[in-house]
Amino acid sequence: METKDKIRNLAESLIRTKGYNAFSYADLSAPLKVKNAAIHYHFPSKDLLGASVVEEMVHGFQRLTSSWSNQPEAEQLEQFMDIYRNSQQQGMVCLMGSLAPDFETLSPVMQAQLQGMSRVILDWLTTCLEQGRAKGFFQFKGQAADRALLLTSSLISSLLLSRVQQTDLYSRIRQQLLADLLV
Amino acid sequence: METKDKIRNLAESLIRTKGYNAFSYADLSAPLKVKNAAIHYHFPSKDLLGASVVEEMVHGFQRLTSSWSNQPEAEQLEQFMDIYRNSQQQGMVCLMGSLAPDFETLSPVMQAQLQGMSRVILDWLTTCLEQGRAKGFFQFKGQAADRALLLTSSLISSLLLSRVQQTDLYSRIRQQLLADLLV
DNA sequence: TCACAAACTTACCTACTAGTAAGTAAATAA
């Protein structure tokens, strides 16, 4: 089951650097030193490979957030933001930022999974903000769900704009988001 | 010069719905009822077509913002946001949101132009916010350039997430951005 | 030891990609 994971991980990395429609089976098979039929053996179609990437990302997110659940919300939020920092440092955008523009070209299965991913992230962040506000960590006007939406949006695009401008715009955005939020 | 504009406009629309790497010459030639060689006549390569799309978008933006220059900054900002509203209503993402994830796969010329586009937009918005704050329309902490970055980021992703979630998340984001900003 | 399944490779296919060379019809300029 080693190769299967390697394929999925490389596919994720390619999606987040070149985009879903720009990577090919050759981009997977060459570095992994297997033939493209080997990829089809593990993932019968590109759709299913992409779906597996998204699925794994959601599971990874759920594992991560679960592991933080005992920490204060202010720290949980910082850890959440650190995910994007790591991406930025690796020159990657997030999976959502990469796949959302290509949404119309994705299979119904991938579309549904991407939709699910956005729900999972927004729901988690909404709860984090809501509880964090209740405990006095955060301060903001309006509904937590709206704030979660605003935060996520800013973080997604911080990676996109960092890539285009070739500078760490992420940090400038993070700083402001925290300044607006922390008491 | 009719056909050339039709090609560029359709290309823009395709980039913003399917993505740069997902549209082909057939997607242009079929609806326009010309052969793909006709497209190569006007735009020798896909790179140059893409570059032309970005260039035209920048010019359009500059024309628009120039035409607003006598209006109060609060109104200018709303007009700026309306651009994104129109996109959302047409089911499109903005050019930046579409091209930024594919940045690594673009030609150096397109990369430079996209970078230029981000500068033009951020510079305009920075000035708008700065002057609007000086005149008492807006209220915000920190540097105008940072606020401009935060605003633009939120708007770009509002279109991405609206597409994925198939709802008008743009409006929820706009409302918060304005609530945070307006006195 | 034999059967079988897992994890591949070999060899191939069709469809489509951007791109090109050469030709043509119509308008324009000398």
Add this chain to the structure above:
DNA sequence: TTATTTACTTACTAGTAGGTAAGTTTGTGA
């Protein structure tokens, strides 16, 4: 009138895309 340019079409190409059928090797369980 003739030459040239503009705006294409026709007909093609080389390369690459995702995908598949059939065979091979390697380990495993009965």
